[in-house]
Amino acid sequence: MVENNKNDEKPEVKEEDKKIEDIKEESETKTDIEEPKAKFTFKCTRSDKCCLTRGPIPITFWDLELWARNGVVTNFLPYLDIYNKPSGGIDLVLKPLPPTPKEGEEEKPRDPFGGVPIEDLLEIKCALYNKEKKECLVYDNRPLSCRTYPLEFDGKNFTVVDVECPGIGEEGMTKENLKDMRDTAKQMFYELTRMRIALPVLSQLISQKVMMDLMKQNMDAMSKMSDEDRSQLDEILKKGQEPQPE
Ligand code: SF4
Structure with missing residues (x-):
């Protein structure tokens, strides 16, 4: 593992009191001769910090297409989940596994239908x-x-989302590396936007379809019931509606 040198030459990011730094995107009207000026340098130090605390990772169509091309979609299925974000949006995510309880610690009771809420896994190992x-x-x-x-890219600015990442400030990043990294960040933004537009629509359609299928199955089952079974069911339903003793 390459140690991070905190006294490295490009300390701009770290010196900003751990604030998220916006890196202004270079103008789209630049000529080919002009190269973007690097305001930060980065090289992965394989410190493993990010993978140990990533929490849920947003997944895009780009990922699904890659996995489909490589025939590995099913390998990822057990880890995929839908995250209803507190802000109201929906993301498809790679969900971390709940941590095993430490010795002497009681395992939290789990919701048999929902598993561990994603909110509890925000800083858990991938x-x-x-x-x-x-x-x-x-x-x-x-x-x-x-x-x-x-x-990350938000449609306008580039942002360093983890200013503690040991790779920030590492030497060895060429302008081409920076350009590649920016292009990837932009691609992530556009792919995530595509997914965030598509997911609520698909989710709505699938829920409607599931609901309609369930209702149809219930109606089919009811139509096949004998008169005796149906009157028994009516009795049960009536009892359920009666006020219960205090
Ligand atoms: S998939 Fe998980 S382990 Fe692999 S790079 Fe991403 S966070 Fe790290």
């Missing part, structure tokens, strides 16, 4: 990280979000 070997188990198929980390 399920696909091997802590002992310090390696990503799906490196060639890792999500786009991991490829651009810790740089």
Whole structure:
């Protein structure tokens, strides 16, 4: 593992009192001769910090397409989940596994239908990280979000989302590396936007379809009931509606 040198030459990011730094995107009207000026440098130090605390990782169509091309979609299925964010949006995410309780600690009772809420897993190790070997188990198929980390693009500015990342300030980043990283961050933004537009629509359609199928199944089952069974069911339903003794 390469140690992070905190006295490194490009300390701009760290010196800003751990604030998130916005890196203004270079003008789209630049000529080919002009190269973007690097305001930060980055090189992954394989410190494993990010994979140990990533929490849920947003997944895009780009990831799904990559996995489909490589025939590995089913390998990822157990880790995929829908995250209804407190802000109201929906994300498809790679969900971390709940941590095993420490010795003497009681396991939290689980919701049999929902599992551990994603809110409880926001800073948990990625399920696909091997802590002992310090390696990503799906490196060639890792999500786009991991490829651009810790740089993000919000449609206007580039942002360093983890100013504590030891790779920030590391030497060795060429202008081409920076351009690639920015392009990947931009791609992540556009892919995530596509997913965030599509997911609520698909989710709504699928829920409607499931609901309609359930109602149809119930109606089919009712139509096949004998008169005796139906009157028994009516009795049960009536009892359920009667006021219960205090
Ligand atoms: S998928 Fe791989 S690179 Fe991404 S957080 Fe998990 S272990 Fe790290």
